[in-house]
Amino acid sequence: MDNLISLVNKIQRACTALGDHGEASALPTLWDSLPAIAVVGGQSSGKSSVLESIVGKDFLPRGSGIVTRRPLVLQLHKSDEGSREYAEFLHLQRKRFTDFAAVRKEIQDETDRETGRTKQISSVPIHLSIYSPNVVNLTLIDLPGLTKVAVEGQPESIVQDIENMVRSYIEKPNCIILAISPANQDLATSDAIKISREVDPTGERTLGVLTKIDLMDKGTDAVDVTCFVHDLDAKTFKSLVLDALGVIMF
Numbered sequence: 001m002d003n004l005i006s007l008v009n010k011i012q013r014a015c016t017a018l019g020d021h022g023e024a025s026a027l028p029t030l031w032d033s034l035p036a037i038a039v040v041g042g043q044s045s046g047k048s049s050v051l052e053s054i055v056g057k058d059f060l061p062r063g064s065g066i067v068t069r070r071p072l073v074l075q076l077h078k079s080d081e082g083s084r085e086y087a088e089f090l091h092l093q094r095k096r097f098t099d100f101a102a103v104r105k106e107i108q109d110e111t112d113r114e115t116g117r118t119k120q121i122s123s124v125p126i127h128l129s130i131y132s133p134n135v136v137n138l139t140l141i142d143l144p145g146l147t148k149v150a151v152e153g154q155p156e157s158i159v160q161d162i163e164n165m166v167r168s169y170i171e172k173p174n175c176i177i178l179a180i181s182p183a184n185q186d187l188a189t190s191d192a193i194k195i196s197r198e199v200d201p202t203g204e205r206t207l208g209v210l211t212k213i214d215l216m217d218k219g220t221d222a223v224d225v226t227c228f229v230h231d232l233d234a235k236t237f238k239s240l241v242l243d244a245l246g247v248i249m250f
């Protein structure tokens, strides 16, 4: 299995180097047949924060407004116990980053190189590899958040452009979807659930993730929120969660 993951990682890097990153094209792309795990959700729902929690490091640009503006393909490589953690970008191959604050800065700078210092987006992914004894071998994809209106400096088409880009990643049958919804909003308004239901109606490859549990109103119960999605009564749902099925809460 480890050999297979390592092979997929190599092919993914080769695809990016060759400019094949799932853009709409008349020809089928190799990128489209590779397995991936992608986060989707509304802007500022906490997608990048969830990926940081999985890696256990503070290294992604986070904050209010549009933050993630290019897809980030994050490859995690488990290294030998006791070895030093470092990060490497595909566009800066000779440089090893051991300071993760510098990794965040490079992601921001590399985003600006493609889009300028604007609020615009680009579908050209940034490739980042992290080598650490504390990670599992996985490839995760961070995506820009879905929005409803264009803000100053953005073209009118941005809402549809982001949706098309997100869709191009998650509609692949071999993409596992981490559908991120903030728990302090009604789940009936969740962009993540809306789009993931469209591309994966049976929920076979979708995992719901609730963020911002700490910001829920006093007296509200996260289990009530989640029962809505699963159409279950609270007791059944609690037993399912105990069996570690369905929902992760950050």
Ligand SMILES: Nc1nc2c(ncn2[C@@H]2O[C@H](COP(=O)(O)OP(=O)(O)OP(=O)(O)O)[C@@H](O)[C@H]2O)c(=O)[nH]1
Pocket: 041, 042, 043, 044, 045, 046, 047, 048, 049, 050, 061, 062, 063, 064, 065, 066, 067, 068, 069, 143, 144, 145, 146, 211, 212, 213, 214, 215, 250
């Ligand atoms: N209190 C609280 N804040 C959170 C939580 N998760 C994320 N945030 C904050 O919410 C803001 C947005 O988080 P991001 O991780 O940047 O959200 P995102 O979905 O990646 O945003 P975009 O890339 O702009 O779409 C940041 O200020 C985070 O610190 C949470 O569980 N609790």
Ligand SMILES: [Mg+2]
Pocket: 047, 048, 049, 061, 062, 067, 068, 142, 143, 144, 145
């Ligand atoms: Mg983000």
